[in-house]
Amino acid sequence: MHGESFMQAIYKHIPTLTVGVVLGVFIAVGSSVFAKRDEQAAKALPIEDLRTFTEVFQHIKLSYVEEVEDKKLLEYAIQGMLTGLDPHSNFLNSDEFKELQLGTTGEFGGLGIEIGQENGFIRIISPIDDTPAQRAGLQAGDVIIKLDHKPAKGISLNDAVKIMRGKPGSKIILTVIREGAATPIDVPIVRAIIKIKSVRSRLLEDNYGYVRISHFQSRTGDDASKALKKLIVENKDKKLSGLVLDLRNNPGGLLNAAVSVSDLFLTDGLVVYTEGRVDDSDIKFKARPDDYLNGAPIVVLVNGGSASASEIVAGALQDHKRAVIMGTKTFGKGSVQTILPMNNQSALKLTTARYFTPSGRSIQATGIEPDITLNKVTIASVENEKRRLEEADLAGHLENPAESEGASKADNTDAKDKEAKKDEPLEKQDYALYQALNLLKGLSIIHVNK
Numbered sequence: 001m002h003g004e005s006f007m008q009a010i011y012k013h014i015p016t017l018t019v020g021v022v023l024g025v026f027i028a029v030g031s032s033v034f035a036k037r038d039e040q041a042a043k044a045l046p047i048e049d050l051r052t053f054t055e056v057f058q059h060i061k062l063s064y065v066e067e068v069e070d071k072k073l074l075e076y077a078i079q080g081m082l083t084g085l086d087p088h089s090n091f092l093n094s095d096e097f098k099e100l101q102l103g104t105t106g107e108f109g110g111l112g113i114e115i116g117q118e119n120g121f122i123r124i125i126s127p128i129d130d131t132p133a134q135r136a137g138l139q140a141g142d143v144i145i146k147l148d149h150k151p152a153k154g155i156s157l158n159d160a161v162k163i164m165r166g167k168p169g170s171k172i173i174l175t176v177i178r179e180g181a182a183t184p185i186d187v188p189i190v191r192a193i194i195k196i197k198s199v200r201s202r203l204l205e206d207n208y209g210y211v212r213i214s215h216f217q218s219r220t221g222d223d224a225s226k227a228l229k230k231l232i233v234e235n236k237d238k239k240l241s242g243l244v245l246d247l248r249n250n251p252g253g254l255l256n257a258a259v260s261v262s263d264l265f266l267t268d269g270l271v272v273y274t275e276g277r278v279d280d281s282d283i284k285f286k287a288r289p290d291d292y293l294n295g296a297p298i299v300v301l302v303n304g305g306s307a308s309a310s311e312i313v314a315g316a317l318q319d320h321k322r323a324v325i326m327g328t329k330t331f332g333k334g335s336v337q338t339i340l341p342m343n344n345q346s347a348l349k350l351t352t353a354r355y356f357t358p359s360g361r362s363i364q365a366t367g368i369e370p371d372i373t374l375n376k377v378t379i380a381s382v383e384n385e386k387r388r389l390e391e392a393d394l395a396g397h398l399e400n401p402a403e404s405e406g407a408s409k410a411d412n413t414d415a416k417d418k419e420a421k422k423d424e425p426l427e428k429q430d431y432a433l434y435q436a437l438n439l440l441k442g443l444s445i446i447h448v449n450k
Helices: 006-013 016-031 047-063 070-083 094-105 157-164 220-234 255-263 309-319 401-405 407-422 431-448
Strands: 090-092 107-110 113-118 121-127 143-147 171-177 185-190 192-195 199-205 208-213 242-246 270-276 283-286 298-302 324-327 335-341 347-356
Touching: 047 070, 070 090, 070 347, 090 094, 090 157, 094 335, 094 347, 113 157, 143 157, 157 171, 199 220, 199 431, 208 220, 208 431, 220 255, 242 431, 255 270, 255 309, 270 309, 298 309, 298 431, 309 324, 324 431
Parallel strands: 208 242, 242 298, 298 324
Antiparallel strands: 090 347, 107 192, 113 121, 121 143, 143 171, 171 185, 199 208, 270 283, 270 347, 335 347
16 A cells, blocks of 8 residues: 555545545535635645545454444544544534534423533533433433443443433433442433423512523523513512522523623623634624613522533623622533534534633633532421420320321321422522522612612
């Protein structure tokens, strides 16, 4: 082979139709995918490296234990190029591209988790609200080590997604390692059609609103705007004295949606800006002059499952001193992925820029530090260490006649207990939200007295 020219070697070992694909992969990144390409296309191709590529291709074709189609090999090569760059860049075949498009509009099939890859393992960034994954008890930070009892280490994100998606109603078992758990945990989950309602809202008390954003989709900005208007109309004073914006376990989504949500509360200045290697990746997003709350205080709840677009919102409101960020440090995903459609209905999901908060902070791999750190706390009733002696403890005590009336009353009591849990005080339902509301009340007093 070394006596042949490079092009002769390629034509000899790879079918003619495939040559265009192989070279197209390398040339397209330098010439046709982005706008500014003339000078880069003029650069010499790495001939020696491409020669090595064709040699590897040849050895696999001739010597691998099983025959592999050219198309599959080339797809693996493309996937390898992208997954080798960072955990968020990958190749999407036509089916995966369609699923991604469905996901950004709010309806798709699967379990309802956002995942990433770390040291060869699949890590859960966040379970999505009201999905099988959340109901099964999966948590942000869980590391998936097995999928249906088969090892998950080393498989690509795309392959993991394929395994986890399936016919609605079918079951899969995820084996996860969780911080604080002594042994791996098997979590059975029933697949379903995932319909994400990204914005939920309610009044916590008179004058204090709550907006929960679980994911940033194409319509999230509009939905958040409608939710705020509805809260204002429903409140007896026709205005809000404060708002809790809940971004916990929100894995992110669309950059434009994050900008739109931030802009609901800012009146001027930068929301976020991005920087990359090409001109069209350097973008500044600025706020418009309307603030839906007219300066009323905001508390933003975040945790380790708050990533990407969630961090854009938290960072923007923190830098502008428009909100108090409460919770735990966020995930730390400070990069922007661009979807680049290809001619064969596939696409590249490619990291093209880093984003920066208005003050110039990059949160890549560092996250947003909250203004007030609030670790996970559960409020429970404390029983007396020594229970006092009761009549029922005495040997030979008289029975209560009501005890013989059967299980119907006991069943009724159980039902009442379940109903009572819905009416538990906020500090027991959600301690972080309870603390956010208390802080909000204090901030609203300061705001009124300014």
